[in-house]
Amino acid sequence: MQENALRSWHALGLKILIIGDEPGTGDIAAELSCGHIEVVERNSSHIPLIHDLFRTAHTNTDTPYLAYVNSDIILNTQSADAFASMLTCDADEISDFLYVARRRNIPLSEPIFTGTENWQDHIRRLDEKYGTWDDVFAIDVFMFNRGWLKDIPHLAVGRAGWDNWMLFNARQQGCAVIDGSHDCAVFHPLHGYSVTAGGLQAVTVGPQAYKNRLFCGDPICTIENSATHQQQAGRLNMVSTTPPCDPASYAVDTDKRFAADIRAIDRQLKTGTSAVQLADNLRTILWRAKVTVPALEQSVDMHAFSHCHQALESLLAQNRITEAIRQLQDYMGQAYLAKLQSITHDGxxxxxxxxxxxxxxxxxxxxxxxxxxxxxxxxxxxxxxxxxxxxxxxxxxxxxxxxxxxxxxxxxxxxxxxxxxxxxxxxxxxxxxxxxxxxxxx
Structure with missing residues (x-):
């Protein structure tokens, strides 16, 4: 995922600084002639800390504007045009700003820079067929002017809440928050969290996510409740005076997203995935489908899952999405339900x-x-x-x-x-x- 993302940024001619020492980082940085700084401050759980990432970026660059992009996010020409439009717009009332954009989820696990198909056409085709908007609290792209972003607390990257703190901090400091979702293309390959982040539970409600949320204010800031301006066709409009553009087009299509998630599972099963990864991916799918994720984690028997997978495919083919979601929920909840039935009926x-x-x-x-x-x-x-x-x-x-x-x-x-x-x-x-x-x- 990260290689696809980095190659997309490089293809657009963006100046890239990679921070971190994860395996393979040095090789891809050298190949693409990117800036690379290995050292980053981490917490006791070895998770990189946001304040040091931003401090390092400020110290080692001299541009008037900077952008943070999560390392799995694919950008395209539309993204670069939206960034350029933001930086050249005529908005006298805006001095300090934070530019953000909602992401589009797509089922992508294969390399896109293979030479067999134009990579932007490949992404566009996936987005047209399977792409869905993610929720307004999930933010992976931040562009801002140098100078105002200071005193960042010790927030853990890759855990819920730190991105919402960015919005909270911008509003607290009186900065404009620009919602670029209408113009800026941000593509997020669907994935679980078992490999790098310790699983869905750790990312969403674990100790580091809990600590992040302590700084976020209440209610939690999202693009929807924090934006002061929207970027529409290259122009900036104040949210308070301009109705949101095509609000229906920004709705989270949970059914379509579930179908795309199952397609992503299909690809992972064909290319090879572990039982642990599969279990976390399935739990993540339920979480994105906005239903209960059974709290008692259970492993997945790869052979037994094939029967559930066939049932899911059949239901999806008939467009019976709600039944398919329940089918997966019941499959992943077997141990959870058995425990509760024992507690209530037997105990x-x-x-x-x-x-x-x-x-x-x-x-x-x-x-x-x-x-x-x-x-x-x-x-x-x-x-x-x-x-x-x-x-x-x-x-x-x-x-x-x-x-x-x-x-x-x-x-x-x-x-x-x-x-x-x-x-x-x-x-x-x-x-x-x-x-x-x-x-x-x-």
Whole structure:
């Protein structure tokens, strides 16, 4: 993936500085005559830190503008034209700015610089057939003028939240935030996270993601709620005075994205993938499909998965996308469901869900399909003695003190399912109540 991305930047004539010492980095930097700095500050988990990446880039360049692009992102001529248009636009009211763009997901695992087909035509063809917009909180491209981006906290790259902090910081400093999604092409090959990042759980709700989010403010900043201007056909328009361009065209097509994800799995199965990689890729697909990802991770038997894969292909061919998503969810949730059924049916323990957002609604929907019925919701922010019910089932909502009292005194010890991006802090709270992961909560 990284080689495709770097070669696309080089083909566009962009000046490239690669920072890091991952295997193969030096070779591709030498081949493409890119700048290369191996040393980068890392945290205790050996993850590169954003503040040092940006400090190094500032110190070793002299251009008035810089751009950070994640190393798997493919750019094309449209991207370069959008960057150039931004830097030459006539916008007197803008001095300091942060330019961002939403990415397009495409199923791509093969090299595109093979000489058999024009690489831009190859990307365009994939995008037309399979491409979908990613969510507004996922940002991989940042362009900005030199000088204002300072005092970056120790944020971990490749973990959720650091990109949202960039938007939060820009707004806090009064900078213009330019949404270039309409003009700037940003292509993101679909992938999982097992190889380089420790898996979906680590990337989205693990310790480093949790630390990143502590700096992000509330609500979390996205392109949608943070942009002050939009770039449209080379012109900058203020969001407050100009309606968003073609809002329907920016909608996340979850069904199309799921189909593209399964196509990406097809390619990985043909080219070879490990059981660990496949399991993480399948969990990532469910996450992108905006359904519950079973919290109890399970390995994938490559032979057994072939039956599930055939069923998915059949359902997709009939355009029965919802059924296909459920088919994969049930396959990946076998161990999770078996554990919960044992807890409720055999152990007689009631289930409570800690979390009151969209994740909780998705979890309730998944459990309902399998006749597992939670009896209540825990909301750490709920005021004490304030009666509240949640969802169509009108589940009672407990405050944190009420939950603590229940967990300490209930005859049948409740089992807690965490449905929140704040998984780590909730897990720590439950452990402080002398509850144990998996035995008492997931």
């Amino acid at each position: 007689g323990r009631p289930i409570y869900i800690w979390g009151k957002g969209e994740a909780a609604l998705r979890l309730i929907s998944f459990l309902d399909r399998h006749a597992i019925f939670p009896v209540g919701i825990i909301d750490g922010l709920k005021p004490v003695a304030h009666p509240e019910q949640y969802g169509q089932s009108k589940l009672p909502v407990l405050s944190k003190p009420e939950a603590e009292a229940l967990l300490a005194t209930a005859e049948a010890k409740p089992y807690v399912l965490i449905a929140s991006v704040h998984y780590l802090s909730i897990a720590q709270t439950l452990e402080s109540m002398e509850l144990m992961a998996e035995s008492d909560f997931l």
